[in-house]
Every structure is written in C-alpha cells, then in structure tokens.
Amino acid sequence: MQITNGLHIDLASHTQQGLKEINEDAVxxxxxxxxxxxxxxxxxxxVADGVSSAEAGKDASATAVTRFINDYYPTPETWSVKHAGQKLLSSINITLFKRSHEFANEEKGYLTTFTGMVIKSRTCHFFHVGDSRAYLLREGELTQLTRDHVASIGTGRTFLARAVGMDNCLQIDYGSVDLETGDILLATSDGIHDFVDEATLVEVLSCQLTEQEKIDKLATLALDGGSDDNISGVIAHITGLPNESLNDYNTKLTRLPFPPPLDPGVMLDGYQVIEELFASSRSQLYLVEDSETGTxxxxxxxxxxxxEDTGYIDRFIQEEWIGKRIHSEYVVKIIEQKRPRTCLYYLMEYVHGVSLDKWMKLNHFPKPKIAISIIEKVAKGLSEFHKMETIHQDLKPANILINQDNEIKIVDFGSVFVAGVAEIFVPLDHEGVLGTATYSDPKYLLGKxxxxQGDLYALATICYELFCGKLPYGxxxxxxxxxxEYDRLRYISASDVNPIIPIWFDRTLQRGVAFDLEERYEVIDDFLTDLRNPNPIFLRDDPKAKKNKSQVLFWQLLSGFWILMLILVIAMFKQG
Structure with missing residues (x-):
C-alpha cells in the first residue's frame, strides 16, 4: 500500500503459541x-519474546511492544529516531525491572527480548535486545542486522545474556540501514529462525506470495521443523521510496530558532497572541488563539x-513529550501541533483560574472538606505521573491552577524526572528559586x-499550608x-497554629514532611488515608489526644458528607 509521500510498503505479521500452552510472544x-x-x-x-522461565513473560512482551508503539509517536518531533527509541526502551526497561523485583523468586519476573524497526523516509532504524532477530533481504542476499545476546555455557548450551527487564540499566543495540526499492525487512522470534535456515528464509521471502502468506508459511515451516517454542514474525516489503530523504529532518528541527518576545496581535504559525500570561528568566507563557478554529x-x-544551551533545549523539548504521556483530568493537557513549527515552542490547554498560592491568599483557612478535596485531586494527578515512572519534583502552589469550582490542574513539567530516560539526575538550583525550595524535599535539593517520597513531601507541605496559612518549618x-542548616529546623505543630486541628491530623502532616525518609510516608495513599481517618497510633499515650470542641467540629466537617450519604443509602434500602 502507498502510505506516505512516495513510500509504498506491504506489512504483515503472525504469532502463535505453537506447541506451548500459552503464547508469550508479542508482535x-x-x-x-x-x-x-x-x-x-x-x-x-x-516483535518481543517473553522469557519462558519468567512467570510474567507474556505480560512483559505485550508491555514492551504496546508501550513502544504507543509512546513512540508522541515523542517530540525534534528528537531523532535513535534518541526517541533508546529513551523509550530505557523507560520500559525500568518499568519491567521494578515489576520483576516484586517477586521473591529470582527465576520469575517480567523479562522479554525486543526487536523493533522504524521505517522513516529512506532509512530503517532498528533497536535490539536479546535473541529475537532483524533481517534485510536485498537482491536475494539475506543479512542479519542484529546479533544474538546469548552466552555459551559449554556442551552447546546457551542462555540469554540480555533482556528488557533483566537489569536496571539496559544496553540497547541500535543501527540503521539505507533502504532500496524491493528490500524486505523481517523480524522474528527464535521460534522461527532457530528452526528455519537462512536458505529457506531467502526462498520463502523471494517467492511470489503476499507478505501475509510468506510470514504464515515461515510459521508453518518452523512448526514442521520441530519448533517447540512460540512462533512469531513481522514482514515489511518496500516497493517504493520517497524521492527526497528526510534523514536530516530532526537535525533541522532542533535548530529551530527561539521566538522573540511576542506582543499582543503578533501571529506565529497561525496563532495570534492575545496577551502574555507569565514570564520568567527561563520561559514565557502566552494566551494565543488559533486563527483557523478560534480555540x-x-x-x-x-x-x-x-x-546556546543544548541541555536546556533538550529539557524544553522533553517537557512536551512528558506532558503527552500523562493523561489525567488533574494535569494540564498538551495540545497536538497540527501545523509545521517555524520556532521552538509547544501548546497547552488554557485553564481558567488562578494559581493555588494566589487562591490561598484569598481563602484563608478554607473549610476542611474543600481543603482535603484539593489535596486529593492533586494526589490523583501525581499518581498518573508515578504510574509512568515519572516524578514531578517541583510541585508547589504556583504550579497548581484552581478554578471557581475548586477543580485543579497540575502544570509545569520543567523539572520532571523520568526513570530510565534522564541521563543524569540534576537537583534544582537552590539559589534564585526560593519559592521552589520552600516546597521541595530538602534531600532532593541537597542532591538525592x-x-x-519527594513529591509526597511537597504535597504534605501544601496541605499544611492550606490548613495553617504557614509553612511546617517556618x-x-x-x-x-x-x-x-536543615537539621536545626523544627516542625511547628499544626495544632498550635490552628487550634481546631486534631492531634492525629497534625501528626499525619508531621510524618508527611519529615526530613528523615524512614519516618516519612512511602506512598501517597497511606498519607491520604491518615488524613481522612484518625490513625490510632497517633492518639496513643498523648496528653493532647483529648479532643476539644473545635477539634470535634473539624472532624464533623470533614466526615459529615460521608455520614449523610450513608443515611441516604439506608433510607433508599428501606424504601426498596
């Protein structure tokens, strides 16, 4: 089929369990x-081949293929194919590695091989880990593009030396090859290439069959040849190529000029500037209107x-990609750019509202139910970051927008850390960012x-400020x-600042902002649970545990809504 300007390609895939009980391959x-x-x-x-000795090989291979496909296309257009593929596979590896180590038995876990190819313009880029393979057939000559990551232990026995999910640091083989019309690309699991010799591969790939018929025939030959493994493969037959190469496209994009300061009325790539919303030494935010849609x-x-700062440029580009990966009603959405860019920028949804720091100045000591609701929504937004092995690292009231209905949006991805993607961990520069230093984990600011737990510290600090109007350490x-200097600071009891706060709530906040990581909550859900419900541990043997009238009122305000709902449910049940 013709799929883009001058590119004609036929694609087909096949996967089956073969003689095994389940299919642990994915294509x-x-x-x-x-x-x-x-x-x-x-x-x-x-194509990915889940390691059969691992309990979760099937899930691992499916995760690798699905995540690679789903996450590759939202990567910034300014990233090269190599850069995008390596970062994605590193991120997927961290996810599988963490899952693997949830098992006490080291023989079980999320392990898989992976071989992926990206056909872009006149070039094939390939990424490889393990013993699945990529081949190129050109004018009757078959070339294996990848090398098997196996080690021999004598007597002809081998074992897999490299796999996605095996180690927290993944070594990825990358290569590229210029394509010619008539080339056939093939990726297979060892269920095919261990049982079909290269001469037969050439014969089948060269015959007058459709690509689907070819890959199906290779699967049948593998099974007939004694394959006792899952059998999988993907074929791409190049029957036409673009006249103009796009190999340098990403390089050109990374050299896009920085836009100058934009005045109201200025038009850039079809977007008219309405007003400047924010400006700092690092970036500017403008409200703009799409001239085509009016949005x-x-x-x-x-x-x-x-x-001239290449590190800054790469981080700025990465912000857009990170935003595209996070899908939550409590996180600002990145807008897909439909027209070519002439300058370096990206687009976000426009949120009607104010930053939480401004909101708190206008709403001193909000009702407990409202304050807790805000914290819960921020926590839900953070959970979507964490599901993607991503840490916000700069959560603060200025980076949370809130509207008149008390709905919130987390914004700003400038300091986000993505496990497996960041080449180095760079803590925030303390000097000149005192607003950030106020809410960021001191351990993080000192280089850890x-x-x-760092995002949790920031969340707990914001919660303290909502209820007290001050910071937990002053x-x-x-x-x-x-x-x-941090060790000299002492936690200021929230109950002393705001007498209606019960001791159990105060101690929950104190544990949330503890400098010692062993004392601090490890997960946000535990922190939220103790905010909603009195933890008996925090009430035990404490003279302050006596509840005064104002503290009882606090608890009533916080839980009254749920009591009312329970009464309504009971009433409806009786009527039924």
Missing part, C-alpha cells in the same frame, strides 16, 4: 493516519537567554533523588543551604 506494527506523523516519525514494527490555548516559549527553610 505489532503501526502506520499513522496523519501524513505529518508518517513524514516525521515513520512506520513502526516490533484559545497557551503557548510556552523558551527564553532567548538559553539559545527521593522519588515518590520561613527560615528558604534560607537553608546545607544539611546542617
């Missing part, structure tokens, strides 16, 4: 419908100060990546630069 290919994605990203095909969105542009925390 897939994807052809975008949009010409822009086809030109910028290309066509993708992949208003927010345009984020980089600061011209960093035009505290992961989910304003002096903004001045701290060393571990010694």
């Amino acid at each position: 897939g290919f994807f052809v975008p419908n949009e010409t822009r994605l086809l030109d910028n990203k290309g066509v993708l095909l992949a 208003r969105v927010v345009m984020k542009t980089p600061s011209v100060t960093f035009e 990546n505290t992961g989910i 304003d002096k925390i903004e001045e701290c630069q060393t571990a010694f």
